[in-house]
Amino acid sequence: MDDIDRKICGLLQVSGRASSAEVADAVGLSVSSANERVRRLVAQGVITGWQAVLDREAVGAVLCAMVLLDMDYEGEAEACAALVAHPAVMELHHVSGAHSYLMKVRLPDTAALQRFLQDVVKPLPAIRRTETMISLEALKETTAVPVAGAGGGA
Structure with a gap:
């Protein structure tokens, strides 16, 4: 490039x-x-797709939460596959440190978050522990990737 x-x-x-x-x-x-x-x-696969960016309120995905997941190695791949397949899961990152994964979810409200954790996440055999943080305000949220040499990239 x-x-x-x-x-x-x-x-x-x-x-x-x-x-x-x-x-x-x-x-x-x-x-x-x-x-x-x-x-x-x-x-060349540099541009991988085209998408619309939706208004989260208009589509009922107002609540944003970050969930720290601690997992056992046994069943980890299956748990990750199940989480990645769920439409509420926006991101799933394997992280270093005290936790295994960081998951970003978008749901309508806290009741939906509780149902998601109770019905989808916690029944997965590999899940040992979760810690959930609810975003009060998103100061920046983007899908844009820094492009080296294009003004502001690394």
């Missing part, structure tokens, strides 16, 4: 519906050259 590819990636992360002309203008290329670069980035 060169600097132009990085600029295209940065732009499309922020504005995925940018027209070909807008992309071309932003990076100083012709529309056909910009389109070819986007097609190549998709073919």
Whole structure:
């Protein structure tokens, strides 16, 4: 990837519906050259998909919680597979430190969170312990990945 590819990636992360002309203008290329670069980035697997970002209130996913999970090795893979398959699970990270995993979930309210923990998480044989933190306010939440060399990337 060169600097132009990085600029295209940065732009499309922020504005995925940018027209070909807008992309071309932003990076100083012709529309056909910009389109070819986007097609190549998709073919190379750099751009892995296109998605809409939804208003969480409008779709009933207002509550955001982080759940620290302690798991036994026995059954860990099965537990992870079950959690990853659940639509309320936004992220599942294997972490270092005192806990095994960090899971981010989005649900309608605390009652739904309690049901999720009781009916989905705690019955998994590998789960030893959970610790849940509810987000009071999201100061930043993004799906954008830092793109090295594209203004602000690492």
